[in-house]
Amino acid sequence: MANGRGTARAGRGEREWSLAVDFGTCFTTAATFGEEAAAGSVGPRSLEIENSRCLPALVCLDDSGALLTGRAAQQRAAHHPDQAERAPKRALARQSAVLLGGRSVPAAELAAAVLRRVCAEARAAHDGRPPARTVLTHPARWGTAERDRLADAADRAGIAAPGFLPEPVAAALHHGRVHAVPEGGAVAVYDLGGGTFDTAVLRRTARGFDTVAVGGDPHLGGEDLDECLRDLLGERAADRDPDPWHDLWEDPGPPAAAQRAALGRELTAAREALSQTGSVDLAVPGYPQPFLIRAHEYRAAAEPLLARTYELLAATVADAGLDAADVHEIVLTGGASRTPRVSDLIAERTGRLPLLSADPKSAVVLGALAALPQAAPPGPEGAAAPAYAGGRVRRYLNPDGDLGFRFTPRP
Numbered sequence: 377m378a379n380g381r382g383t384a385r386a387g388r389g390e391r392e393w394s395l396a397v398d399f400g401t402c403f404t405t406a407a408t409f410g411e412e413a414a415a416g417s418v419g420p421r422s423l424e425i426e427n428s429r430c431l432p433a434l435v436c437l438d439d440s441g442a443l444l445t446g447r448a449a450q451q452r453a454a455h456h457p458d459q460a461e462r463a464p465k466r467a468l469a470r471q472s473a474v475l476l477g478g479r480s481v482p483a484a485e486l487a488a489a490v491l492r493r494v495c496a497e498a499r500a501a502h503d504g505r506p507p508a509r510t511v512l513t514h515p516a517r518w519g520t521a522e523r524d525r526l527a528d529a530a531d532r533a534g535i536a537a538p539g540f541l542p543e544p545v546a547a548a549l550h551h552g553r554v555h556a557v558p559e560g561g562a563v564a565v566y567d568l569g570g571g572t573f574d575t576a577v578l579r580r581t582a583r584g585f586d587t588v589a590v591g592g593d594p595h596l597g598g599e600d601l602d603e604c605l606r607d608l609l610g611e612r613a614a615d616r617d618p619d620p621w622h623d624l625w626e627d628p629g630p631p632a633a634a635q636r637a638a639l640g641r642e643l644t645a646a647r648e649a650l651s652q653t654g655s656v657d658l659a660v661p662g663y664p665q666p667f668l669i670r671a672h673e674y675r676a677a678a679e680p681l682l683a684r685t686y687e688l689l690a691a692t693v694a695d696a697g698l699d700a701a702d703v704h705e706i707v708l709t710g711g712a713s714r715t716p717r718v719s720d721l722i723a724e725r726t727g728r729l730p731l732l733s734a735d736p737k738s739a740v741v742l743g744a745l746a747a748l749p750q751a752a753p754p755g756p757e758g759a760a761a762p763a764y765a766g767g768r769v770r771r772y773l774n775p776d777g778d779l780g781f782r783f784t785p786r787p
């Protein structure tokens with residue numbers, strides 16, 4: 377250790393630090409606030425793991441039964457897809473356990489592997505000291521059962537008394553820090569990630585934001601857009617020769633499983649490329665020539681799904697008792713909101729140009745971090761943390777039974 381201490385005890389000259397983690401379906405991001413040993417700066421800083429601010433969500437069992445994360449998991453999963461879970465967050469939301477390589481692994485343990493890795497990397501940047509406080513974000517539509525499983529995962533990962541914050545609320549808090557929102561002004565958040573879609577309307581108050589309405593669909597995201605592209609490709613393949621396509625999806629053997637996983641990655645990369653280019657080529661096992669897919673064809677295939685996201689946003693704005701014209705800003709976050717049709721659709725339907733930041737992925741984690749009380753002393757050991765340490769998020773039911781959140785920062 378550079379300073380010879382390297383323990384979890386905060387000493388003279390050391391400053392406590394805070395951690396925010398946005399546990400994502402495709403990628404997990406984290407940010408810290410506090411003095412780092414190497415960098416000597418206070419932050420907020422996005423945490424880099426393996427030279428990237430986005431840790432792939434995928435986890436994979438190794439031969440000893442341990443769960444790998446990051447590049448090691450990706451490398452192994454390419455050859456042992458049956459031992460990998462691509463989306464632990466989706467597993468956490470849907471079931472209590474997952475079969476990996478014939479073994480039942482608790483979904484909370486898969487999520488814990490990701491959280492444990494993030495925490496270990498963050499601690500390593502802070503002389504091994506644990507964070508004084510940690511906040512985890514989650515989809516707005518997650519109920520108690522899902523949040524309890526996330527809390528279980530945090531516990532397994534050794535995270536002491538974390539706070540929890542809905543993702544779109546965090547995104548709006550970040551927006552409010554970066555852009556001026558007049559008091560009384562409403563911000564509508566459209567957060568399309570890899571596996572979840574969140575909407576929220578928050579109103580600026582003198583001291584923070586009130587969450588007026590939340591909505592979305594916790595089972596809709598970039599993965600469903602991948603399926604749109606895959607169906608389009610399947611139609612093309614069937615026109616040319618249906619047999620190799622059929623074999624690819626029906627063959628239960630490991631080689632075909634590895635080919636399906638590789639095609640899945642190709643589809644995601646192609647879909648992202650279609651945000652910038654007019655066409656992509658996709659090679660499919662069993663076909664000597666690649667398939668050319670044009671952006672307008674993919675757009676038509678994805679239109680019903682994206683139209684649905686708009687309808688959900690409109691429903692949340694209506695729930696807030698507002699019209700799109702009354703909203704101060706419509707903010708896009710989440711990687712899949714980079715799909716050009718998202719902005720176009722919202723602009724067409726509302727006459728308003730939504731705001732897509734240059735880094736829509738970081739808004740959630742920075743928003744969660746920004747609201748933590750950076751200088752407050754940690755609570756007594758073992759004491760239960762408040763639901764959200766930077767202030768209070770109160771949950772309430774709207775008259776129509778929908779869950780709402782109200783955030784009031786600590787003065």
Ligand SMILES: Nc1ncnc2c1ncn2[C@@H]1O[C@H](COP(=O)(O)OP(=O)(O)OP(=O)(O)O)[C@@H](O)[C@H]1O
Pocket residue numbers: 399400401402403404465568569570571572573597598599644647648649651709710711712713714715737
């Ligand atoms: N340029 C792009 N165009 C279209 N989609 C993109 C682009 N860049 C990233 N994506 C998509 O964004 C998704 C990942 O977004 P993000 O990292 O925000 O999700 P996540 O936080 O992991 O998931 P969630 O919030 O739903 O749990 C992937 O589906 C990815 O393909």
Ligand SMILES: [Mg+2]
Pocket residue numbers: 398399400401543569570710740
């Ligand atoms: Mg996300």
